[in-house]
Amino acid sequence: MSREYPIIAVTGSSGAGTTTIKDAFERMFNREKIEAAFVHGDSFHRYSREEMNKILLEAPERKKSLSHFAVEANMLDELDRLFGSYADNGTGIYRHYIHAEDTEMLELGFRVGTFTPWTELPEGTDLLLYEGLHGGLVTDEFNIAQYVDLLVGVAPTINLEWIQKIERDTNLRGYSQEAVIDTIQSRMSDYMQYILPQFSRTHINFQRIPTVDTSNPLALQDVPSNDESMVIIRFKDRLSTDFPYLLAMVKDSFMTRPDTLVIPGGKMSLAMELILTPRIHELLENRRFR
Numbered sequence: 001m002s003r004e005y006p007i008i009a010v011t012g013s014s015g016a017g018t019t020t021i022k023d024a025f026e027r028m029f030n031r032e033k034i035e036a037a038f039v040h041g042d043s044f045h046r047y048s049r050e051e052m053n054k055i056l057l058e059a060p061e062r063k064k065s066l067s068h069f070a071v072e073a074n075m076l077d078e079l080d081r082l083f084g085s086y087a088d089n090g091t092g093i094y095r096h097y098i099h100a101e102d103t104e105m106l107e108l109g110f111r112v113g114t115f116t117p118w119t120e121l122p123e124g125t126d127l128l129l130y131e132g133l134h135g136g137l138v139t140d141e142f143n144i145a146q147y148v149d150l151l152v153g154v155a156p157t158i159n160l161e162w163i164q165k166i167e168r169d170t171n172l173r174g175y176s177q178e179a180v181i182d183t184i185q186s187r188m189s190d191y192m193q194y195i196l197p198q199f200s201r202t203h204i205n206f207q208r209i210p211t212v213d214t215s216n217p218l219a220l221q222d223v224p225s226n227d228e229s230m231v232i233i234r235f236k237d238r239l240s241t242d243f244p245y246l247l248a249m250v251k252d253s254f255m256t257r258p259d260t261l262v263i264p265g266g267k268m269s270l271a272m273e274l275i276l277t278p279r280i281h282e283l284l285e286n287r288r289f290r
Helices: 018-032 047-058 060-066 074-091 102-109 157-170 178-187 189-200 243-249 265-285
Strands: 007-012 034-042 128-133 150-154 204-210 227-236 254-257 260-264
Touching: 007 018, 007 074, 018 034, 018 128, 018 265, 047 060, 047 243, 074 128, 128 265, 150 189, 150 265, 157 178, 157 204, 204 265, 227 265, 243 254, 243 260, 243 265, 260 265
Parallel strands: 007 128, 007 150, 034 128, 150 204
Antiparallel strands: 204 227, 227 260, 254 260
């Protein structure tokens, strides 16, 4: 796919580590002097935290049918409109959802769990980077994936994903461990219906596998470090991927299938830059200008 205004989406579950990939893209953009528009998927939640809690308090039976993974809890029509508008002319509207770690926004007077007003994307950007839950979503009503020129999946093993979510939400967002576990359980159906299928559409998947015991991910424990893990990287377009180059550049890497590279977890940042930088340049070089 070649557009005048490319869209890159990093998709994955809450706690999967999509922010790590987003940060890697941001470093690459700064180094390569690429102007990017950044959009977070949480911005398209339909309800503020207070509104969501009120709905669940008044109708507790909805807890298993309403989660941020689900279509009905998100303004996917707005996300679809943003992607379509940006792909066509580099414009669109977005907003921010305020998390507890968003200190800059909190200092401006916004409350955790609320949204900033909708505003126009900055002008003159080279591409759009989306990080969130639904970058590769396809349903009977919505096809978000059709707009995405490079879809990157972040899908750690499920045990590691849960450990990371519990650690983040208890330490950074002020939730109790019991509340986070309850959220994980209530979202499982939506996770299987809306999140998992996206990883079959990704151009590149990064899956971190711990090399320490995570048998009970619901027990409070430290998140395995990068050096205590391996990363499995699967490529959709394996014929155009320079595996000999990657094997030479990433020490102790190896292949397990014709489309799959395995690297030490501590080499993930290096591998991401080696893999993603040329793909970004390819998107920009192949843009169609009217």
